[in-house]
Amino acid sequence: MKILVTGTAGFIGSHVAMRLLERGDHVIGIDNLSDYYDVNLKKARLARFADHPNYTHVAADLADRDAIESTFATHKPQRVINLAAQAGVRYAAQNPHIYVSTNVTGFLHIIEGCRHHDVEHLVFASTSSVYGANTLMPFSEHQSTEHPLTLYAASKKANEMMAHSYAHLYGMACTGLRFFTVYGPWGRPDMALFLFTKSILAGEPIKVFNHGHHKRSFTYVDDIVEGVIRTLDKVAVGNPLWDGNQPDPATSLAPYRLFNIGNEQPVELLRYIEVLEQCIGRKAQMELLPLQAGDVPDTEADVSALAAAVDYTPRVSVEEGVANFVRWYRDYYRID
Secondary structure, rough: OOEEOOOOHHHHHHHHHHHHHHOOOOEEEEOEEEEEEEEHHHHHHOOOOHHHOOOOEEOOOOOOHHHHHHHHHHHOOEEEOOOOOOOOOOOOOOHHHHHHHHEEEEEHHHHHHHHHHOOOEEEEEHHHHHOOOOOOOOOOOOOOOOOOOOOHHHHHHHHHHHHHHHHHHOOOEEEEEEEEHHHEOOOOOOHHHHHHHHHHHHHHOOOEEHHOOOOEEEEHHHHHHHHHHHHHHOOOOOOOOOOOOOOOOOOOOEEEEEEEOOOOEEHHHHHHHHHHHHHHEEEOOOOOOOOOOOOOOOOOOOHHHHHHHOOOOOOOHHHHHHHHHHHHHHHHOOOO
């Protein structure tokens, strides 16, 4: 199968591309190697599969309409996984325009490409951040997402609404996946696990917000990849996707669904740090700070809908996942 994957130099995108290549698919990867964080890390991710005979790389920005239209016309993908986005909850406060350019305008170019080139199925990344001010746990697809707390969350909510409209108007099969706190090897340097590991190894204090009273559905990257690909593979061409009960907010008859994807066993942040200390073999110095603007104290994923649809079950424990990350970090940065 020929699959277009956006964000193949990114954390999750690189893992997805490798899994698809391993099973024999042809992957067209799009990435512009933005300098939001270390470009060398992005290049190193790409280097793991860039020379694979079934991989074709397109250096382009999703906001470049001509480049995206050309990519669809030239390569004619059968299915699309859109993972490229301007990430980071707090970065939007200083750089709002790039979120709209990449996450909204860029998504429009992708979904237009899917429409005009008869793509069988579009799977796109959303985020648990769309739940915003909700406090009822666990977060369920049935809950309202009308109160995002950050521009990043608002941009991903926009993706969900755009996909629903295209599914309704054009009968396009579109599935959105709301990711919950993904971590693991080759992760993003702006994420907590990466920052904590770097600081502990350097003997520096770690910043622990909300005085450590966070709880998260930390989800290992391999479990995310498994869910993404299972979702991509399930598409009923010519019929409404996901026959049967349609949960809110996917109430139309269009081939459209939204799913949470994450670990249903949330972990206290202080426990997460404790596991990291054990893996590194050092105690962390903690600087306890108040809750950051736009952040939420807890996230907890209800993934029963995805489990029913594609038999999704996260399998990697936080102890195993953090240990895998620490081993990768020491190896990549050559730290004994």
